[in-house]
Amino acid sequence: MSPRSPLKPHEIVERALELSTADGCVVIADEHSSANLRWARNALTTNGVTRGRTLTVIATVDGAEGTASGVVSRSAVTADELEPLVRAAEAAARGAGPAEDAQPLVTGVPVSAHFTEAPAETSSEVFAGFAPALGEAFARARSGGRELYGFAHHELTSTYLGTSTGLRLRHDQPGGTLEMNAKSPAASGGHERSAWAGRATADFADVDPAALDDELARRLGWAERRVELPAGRYETLLPPTAVADLLIYQIWSAAARDAAEGRTVFSRQGGGTRVGDTLARLPLSLRSDPREPGLEYAPFLVAHASGDTQSVFDNGLPVGATQWMREGRLEHLVTTRHSAGLTGLPVAPAAGNLILDGGGERSLEEMAAATERGLLLTCLWYIREVDPATLLLTGLTRDGVYLVEDGEVVGEVNNFRFNESPVDLLSRATEAGRTEQTLPREWSDYFTLAAMPALRVPDFNMSSVSQGV
Incomplete structure (x- = not known):
């Protein structure tokens, strides 16, 4: 030829x-x-x-x-x-x-x-x-x-x-x-x-x-009435898209080697990793599976470059289902064959999709109807890391924050800047809704295969008022 x-x-x-x-x-x-x-x-x-x-x-x-x-x-x-x-x-x-x-x-x-x-x-x-x-x-x-x-x-x-x-x-x-x-x-x-x-x-x-x-x-229609609220901690309903954006950043920060070297929220005080620790009071289970219906991805590893969570030497390595967290307990961190050998943990390739399940059946609307007073978010954006040791993230709410009183949305409130760690947030969540496929808004250019429930957080930290829309 x-x-x-x-x-x-x-x-x-x-x-x-x-x-x-x-x-x-x-x-x-x-x-x-x-x-x-x-x-x-x-x-x-x-x-x-x-x-x-x-x-x-x-x-x-x-x-x-x-x-x-x-x-x-x-x-x-x-x-x-x-x-x-x-x-x-x-x-x-x-x-x-x-x-x-x-x-x-x-x-x-x-x-x-x-x-x-x-x-x-x-x-x-x-x-x-x-x-x-x-x-x-x-x-x-x-x-x-x-x-x-x-x-x-x-x-x-x-x-x-x-x-x-x-x-x-x-x-x-x-x-x-x-x-x-x-x-x-x-x-x-x-x-x-x-x-x-x-x-x-x-x-x-x-x-x-x-x-x-x-x-x-x-x-x-909800936004016809405008309510101004100060910064503070509010009971907050996070929709599936917001939960996805937070947990995607969490899995991106879950390299086993970094944790073993004491550099992340998954590092155990005194040495080692937090694998085996309970992270959530709810029975939350986080997993990845290349054969999950509607969320399929390659059942073998494809690595165009080496980094903290992938290695070019692992190209073609079979990828199966991984249980990152099981009923609130941390089960795995992301490893290559090399970092698995260094940390003594099983090989667990980086996630191609993320599915969080908490056993709940209520929709976001049904969760709002059961809310005495709280905030209902639309989505998050401009998420950035503040402290890797706690995985503290900051970001902004966008395109609608709504006040719920006695089970009814009574108006739109101003936007906020938030400061939260997804790991800490999971430990404080008091309700998980029905898991459904969702689009992560902040990370949609990089990661779209996600199924999440809405989460109720009793004290979500709205650290300051934002003038964004």
């Missing part, structure tokens, strides 16, 4: 492995496609479809002092650019010192049956049922005096992973997000109102724009 002939993804992987002169080689070909819709003021504004390819070559070189690795990633790689890419990875490996996380490359994983098939692709057809329903929602909003803004995004990535040890693995990952804002112009003497709703979806077949518009209209 001519070096300038177009190559299929699996052929690119095979060719790169053939070109390798390193002691070990891992090749990852990611074929990306995406489709999107955007709208403003009850009308579509833009739409588009994109395609792309990213190739990552990982070379390993055995030396007298240990094994070194070199990683090079490039986009839109053609056949005649393949050899320079492989050589660049090999040069990076030979110029690097021994890799601390070096392990033998993974072996013995069965070949994916569809490894040689063409990549899966999304297109504007994914919106075939959604777009007309969105148009109907525009008409309803217009007649109700509301303006809808937002976007829908769908992507599909086919990942082909091959190694010099014989692995040939393939996974297709779909992902879709929908975010919608409704705005109501200020009436005479009043204030402009805004509300947000979001959904995560694999294919948009389960998204109902009319239901979202109903939800937004209800929240705009």
